[in-house]
Each structure stands twice: as structure tokens, then as C-alpha cells.
Amino acid sequence: MNKFFGAICICLVFISTVPAKDKPNIVFLLADDMNRDTWGIYGNKDCKTPNIDQLAKVGIKFNKAYSSVAMCGPFRQELYSGRSPWRTGTLANHSKSTEDTKSIPHYLKDLGYRVALTGKGHISPQSAYPFERLGGKADNSGFMATASKFFDDCTKEQKPFCLYIASSDGHAPFTSGDSSQYDKDKLIVPAYWLDTPEMRETLVKYYAEVTNFDELVGGVRATLEEKGLWENTIFVVCSEQGVQLPFAKWTCYNMGLNTGVVMSWPKVIKAGTETDTLISIADITPTFVEAAGGTLKEGDVDGKSFLKILKGESQEINEYVYGAFTNCNIIDNRERIFPIRVIRNKEFSLIYNPNHQGYTSNVTLTGVVSKLYGGPESTKKDSTPVTSWLGLMDSSEESKAMVYKLNKRPEFELYNLKSDPYEMRNEYNNPEYKATAEKLKKALMAQLEKLGDTDPIATEKALVKSKKKKKKK
Numbered sequence: 001m002n003k004f005f006g007a008i009c010i011c012l013v014f015i016s017t018v019p020a021k022d023k024p025n026i027v028f029l030l031a032d033d034m035n036r037d038t039w040g041i042y043g044n045k046d047c048k049t050p051n052i053d054q055l056a057k058v059g060i061k062f063n064k065a066y067s068s069v070a071m072c073g074p075f076r077q078e079l080y081s082g083r084s085p086w087r088t089g090t091l092a093n094h095s096k097s098t099e100d101t102k103s104i105p106h107y108l109k110d111l112g113y114r115v116a117l118t119g120k121g122h123i124s125p126q127s128a129y130p131f132e133r134l135g136g137k138a139d140n141s142g143f144m145a146t147a148s149k150f151f152d153d154c155t156k157e158q159k160p161f162c163l164y165i166a167s168s169d170g171h172a173p174f175t176s177g178d179s180s181q182y183d184k185d186k187l188i189v190p191a192y193w194l195d196t197p198e199m200r201e202t203l204v205k206y207y208a209e210v211t212n213f214d215e216l217v218g219g220v221r222a223t224l225e226e227k228g229l230w231e232n233t234i235f236v237v238c239s240e241q242g243v244q245l246p247f248a249k250w251t252c253y254n255m256g257l258n259t260g261v262v263m264s265w266p267k268v269i270k271a272g273t274e275t276d277t278l279i280s281i282a283d284i285t286p287t288f289v290e291a292a293g294g295t296l297k298e299g300d301v302d303g304k305s306f307l308k309i310l311k312g313e314s315q316e317i318n319e320y321v322y323g324a325f326t327n328c329n330i331i332d333n334r335e336r337i338f339p340i341r342v343i344r345n346k347e348f349s350l351i352y353n354p355n356h357q358g359y360t361s362n363v364t365l366t367g368v369v370s371k372l373y374g375g376p377e378s379t380k381k382d383s384t385p386v387t388s389w390l391g392l393m394d395s396s397e398e399s400k401a402m403v404y405k406l407n408k409r410p411e412f413e414l415y416n417l418k419s420d421p422y423e424m425r426n427e428y429n430n431p432e433y434k435a436t437a438e439k440l441k442k443a444l445m446a447q448l449e450k451l452g453d454t455d456p457i458a459t460e461k462a463l464v465k466s467k468k469k470k471k472k473k
Contacts, residue, residue, distance in 0.1 A: 023112070023160040023292055024265065024271035025233040027147075029220060030079075031213050032120060033071065033249055034170030036237040037190065037258030038210045040073060046187050047207040051218030052237055052262060059264030060144070060273040060310065064346060066321040068283040070241035070249050070256030073122045073367070076166075079238075080104050080129055082285030082301030085324065086451040088128075092329040092463050101128035102300065107289045114154055118146045119166035137166065140216045148223050155227070162288070165220065169213035170206075172244040177208030192247050192255060192390050192422040194399055198385030206243065206288065234291060235264040236284075246386055246406055250362045252342035252351050253423050254415075257323045269310050278318045278346055279306055305346070320345050322447055324456075325436050328360045328464045335464050340409075343444040348433075349423065350440035351413040354456050359407040368406050412441070 036042050040053040041061055067075045071093040074085045080103040081088055088097040105115040109130075118133035118262040119138050136146035143165050154161040169176055184200035187207075193199055217237050237440040239260035242248025259281065262268060282303030289296055289303040308315040314327065325340040338360040341352045353360075361369045366386040392399040414428040414437050427433045445454070453459050 002398075008059075010341060010393055013303075021158070024267075025154075025160055025229060025289055026108075026162040026236070026292075027220060027224065027233055028162075028164045028236045028238065029213075029217055030076075030119075030164060030166045031210075031237075031239045031244050032166070032168045032171040033241065034210060034213065034260075035243045035248055035255055036239040036258060037255070038207065038243075039239065039260055041262065043261055046182070048181065048211045049215045049299055049307055051215040051221065055221070055235070055237060055262050055264055055270075056274070058266070058271045060259040060269050060275060062263075062269075062279060063274060063276050064278045065259050065281065065345060066257050066279070066323065067241050067259050068321075069325065070251060070323075071325075072120075072240070075241050076121075076123050077101075077103075079281050079284060080123060080164075082282050082303040084282060084302045084322075084451075086453060087302060091326045091459070093326075094329055095463075096124040097128045099125065099127060103129050104162065104285050104288065105132075107129045107285070107294060107296065107300075108292060111160075111289075111292050111294050113160050113162050114150075114157075114294070115162045115334050117164045117166065118143060118150075119164075120168055121166070140167075140212065140219065143167065143216060144219050144223065148191065148227075151223065151227055151229060151378065154228075157361065159363060160292070165216070167213050167216060169209040169216075170240070170243060174202070174205035174209050175203075176212075177212030177436075179204050179208040181211065182207050190422070192424065193245065194389045194402060196385060196388040196392065198388040202245070202385045206245075231266045233265070239263045244364055246364070246389075247423075250327075250330065250360075251365075252323045252325050252340045254349065254417065254421065256325075257342070257344075257471060263310065265310060270312050273312070275309055276346060277306065278321055278344075280321050283317065302411070320443055320447070322444070324453075325360075326361055326460055326463060327362070328460055329330060335466070336361060337457055338459050339460045341444065341453075341456055343440050343447065344417075347416065347418055348436055348440060349408075349413075349415045349417060350428075350437060350444060351415075352377040352441075352444060353409040353411055353413070353458075356409055356411040360409065361407055365406055368403065372404070379452055412437070414440070 005273045017275045030343050038044050038047045039049045048198040054262050068078055072091050074090045077088055077090045081101050085091045088101050116134050123129045134146050136142040182204045184204045189195040189204050224233055242256040247253045283306055286303050286305040287307050290307045304317045321344050323342040327336045327338040338355050343350050364386055389403050392418050393403050412428045413426045415423040448454050
């Protein structure tokens with residue numbers, strides 16, 4: 001095992017003081033590649049998300065929840081295991097966790113729960129994520145039917161349950177939902193994207209998927225209420241990581257890693273609460289285990305329980321959160337070496353691009369790379385409007401800079417998240433922020449050393465080499 005994955009202690013000790021009938025049920029609805037700022041509660045005035053917005057009114061909204069990697073596989077394996085991708089070996093997309101990884105099914109089954117997953121998996125091996133896999137169609141009606149039957153079965157068995165419903169809404173290509181409810185000419189294009197007709201046409205289809213996911217949220221909640229299960233259920237909605245459009249998925253920017261999380265638990269959470277506490281996606285599993293009456297031994301997970309926050313108490317559990325991007329194993333750029341690392345606190349993000357003399361790319365950006373840098377043509381049809389941005393390069397210096405930012409990044413980027421939440425102004429060379437930059441850089445390098453990742457370029461080369469070896473076998 002590479003030293004960078006670290007030593008793992010998997011011994012568990014559970015102490016449950018909660019009677020079975022009082023254990024909370026858990027229902028977790030997970031979107032797919034969905035920017036959190038498409039939700040009304042996070043400021044979007046165009047995209048319709050009434051059910052998610054209503055949920056925030058009766059529950060709690062997290063403003064500073066972060067994943068470590070803005071890619072589906074790494075995100076989900078961090079969410080379910082409560083362990084960082086450095087530890088599970090899932091920095092690269094389409095990678096699987098180490099065999100000794102433990103996850104939420106292991107922990108809650110020992111507490112008497114049925115733990116199930118329906119919809120998108122994107123996790124492996126099965127031994128690390130032994131969910132009860134439920135069948136059914138992977139659309140809203142299918143999810144509703146599957147969930148309803150599962151709730152009924154668990155009620156008959158008098159067993160508490162934990163169900164993850166993993167929708168594909170938000171993931172390109174955008175095909176679900178009703179696009180007719182949106183007028184492309186009336187939409188406000190977010191400031192971190194360039195406004196082109198192609199961008200607007202894509203937003204219509206994307207927003208339709210977001211609204212379709214919101215309808216699923218409302219349907220599942222109604223089912224729980226009808227069955228008398230709502231009051232004792234921890235109900236969670238999560239946007240996953242950013243969308244497959246610029247400066248979101250496949251990056252370490254805020255739109256990629258800052259995930260939307262809303263929770264309801266009528267018996268515990270005060271209605272209309274929101275928190276700026278800095279949390280990691282890895283913190284969710286230990287929170288569920290503690291809420292269920294279990295105790296994890298130190299070292300079982302990397303995350304920390306924030307149950308006190310749900311109970312209305314003040315709690316700061318992370319001074320910093322960390323993130324990474326590994327370009328290798330991405331479609332059209334499986335062997336490109338362009339690692340990115342990031343550290344965030346509540347006010348600032350510092351992004352480190354070790355291979356800043358090269359360029360980053362992925363399936364959505366290869367058309368831009370080809371035209372600007374003579375890179376390879378994409379092997380797939382470009383399904384995004386990114387190449388339409390090239391026509392705006394001469395319109396302003398800001399547009400030109402944004403196009404080049406798609407692929408070329410400086411060694412360090414520093415952003416003030418309070419005054420510049422979309423990370424548009426790099427303050428790294430601003431003397432006013434020199435002390436902040438140095439403090440964050442020192443903390444980031446110390447963490448990378450702890451993780452065995454002091455040379456991210458070498459880390460990524462090792463991942464590429466390992467992938468080639470596996471293909472030869």
C-alpha cells in the first residue's frame with residue numbers, strides 16, 4: 001500500500017443507548033453534478049426549487065459544507081466512508097477504495113439498521129460499501145415506488161432504516177425534466193460564466209433537471225409524512241459537487257467543492273436554522289452514527305460528528321477543509337498531469353497548482369485547448385457550450401482572462417470568499433493579503449506532508465503508472 005494512503009484502524013466499538021423504536025430513520029437524497037447555487041436558498045432567482053427551499057424553512061441549511069474532490073466517485077466514497085480520498089485511495093475519478101475501507105452500512109447495520117442505496121452507485125468494491133441495493137427504475141416515479149416499499153418493509157420489521165436515493169439529475173447530458181418552463185432569454189447567467197446563446201440554451205436544460213430533482217425531494221417527503229415517519233427521520237438533501245461546466249466539476253473552485261446541504265429532523269432541529277460552521281462531507285457519516293446511538297473508535301473515520309449543531313449548540317469542528325483535483329483518468333485526458341490542491345477556512349481559499357507551466361483539461365475543455373494551445377482534439381462530441389466562449393475573447397479583457405483561466409492557472413490563487421464568493425479576483429500577489437497567503441500556504445503544505453502528498457505531481461504520476469499496470473494484468 002502506498003504510504004500516502006496512511007495506516008488505517010478498522011476496529012469498531014459500538015455503544016447504543018438509544019432504544020430501537022426511538023432510533024431516527026435516515027433518508028438522504030443525492031443529486032449529481034449540481035451547483036448548489038442553482039437552489040433558491042443559495043441565491044438563485046431563476047431556477048425553481050420550491051421543495052428544497054421549503055425544507056430549509058423547517059430544517060437547517062449549511063453554508064460552508066465542502067467535499068474533498070469535485071468528481072462523482074471520490075465524492076460518494078468520501079460521503080459514505082467518512083474517510084478522505086487520500087486515505088481510501090480515490091483521488092482519481094473512476095477509482096475504487098482500498099479493500100479495508102469501511103462505510104456507513106458497516107456502522108449502522110451493527111446498530112440494527114437496514115442500510116440501502118437506490119440509483120447511481122459509482123462506488124467500489126462491494127466489500128467496502130455493502131449497501132442493500134434496491135432495484136426499480138432510476139427516475140422519479142421509480143425512486144418513489146422503491147422508497148415507499150422499503151419504508152413499508154422496514155416498518156413491518158420494526159427496524160430503523162437508512163436509505164440513500166442517488167439521482168442522476170444534474171449530470172450531463174441534460175435530458176430529464178421539463179425545459180419548457182424556462183425561457184433562455186430571461187435567465188440570469190451566473191457571473192462566473194460568459195453569456196452566450198449556447199450557454200443560455202444549456203442553462204434551460206440544466207435547470208430543468210434541477211427542478212426535476214426538487215420534485216423528487218417533495219415526493220419523498222410527502223411519502224414519509226403520509227406514512228407517519230417524518231417526525232423521526234433525518235431527511236437530507238445534497239447537491240453533490242459542481243456541474244460539468246467551467247469552474248465547477250473537475251476543479252478546486254468554490255462552485256466545484258462547496259456543496260449544498262439541507263437537513264430536517266423535526267424532533268431535534270430548530271426550524272429555519274442555518275450555519276456557517278465549516279464542515280466536510282466526511283463529517284456526515286460520523287454524525288449519523290452518533291445520532292443513531294453508536295460510538296466510533298478514534299481512527300475509524302476522518303470526519304467529525306456535528307450532532308451538536310443539529311441540536312442547536314455551538315460547535316466549530318474544522319479550522320480548515322482541504323481539497324484536491326487529479327486530472328488523470330478523466331475522459332480525453334487520462335494521463336495529463338495537472339494536480340490541484342486547496343485549503344479553505346471560512347474567509348479564504350488558497351489554491352495550489354504545482355504544474356502551473358502546463359495546462360489542465362477534461363472532456364468539456366479539449367476544444368478550447370486545441371484552439372488556444374494546439375492540444376489534441378476531443379475524441380467525443382463537445383456537449384457543453386464552452387467553445388462558444390472563444391467568440392467573446394476580443395470583447396473585453398475580462399472575457400479574455402476568463403477563457404484563458406479555463407486551462408491555464410498560476411502556481412497559487414488566493415480568493416477572499418466574503419467579498420469575492422465566485423473567486424474572480426486572484427489576490428495572491430496583493431500585499432494586503434500577504435500574511436493570509438503565507439499562513440494558508442504553511443497550513444496546506446503541512447497537511448500535504450501529513451497525507452504523504454508533498455509532491456502532488458509525483459502523486460499523480462504514480463496514479464497513472466498504477467492504472468497502466470492494472471490494464472496490463
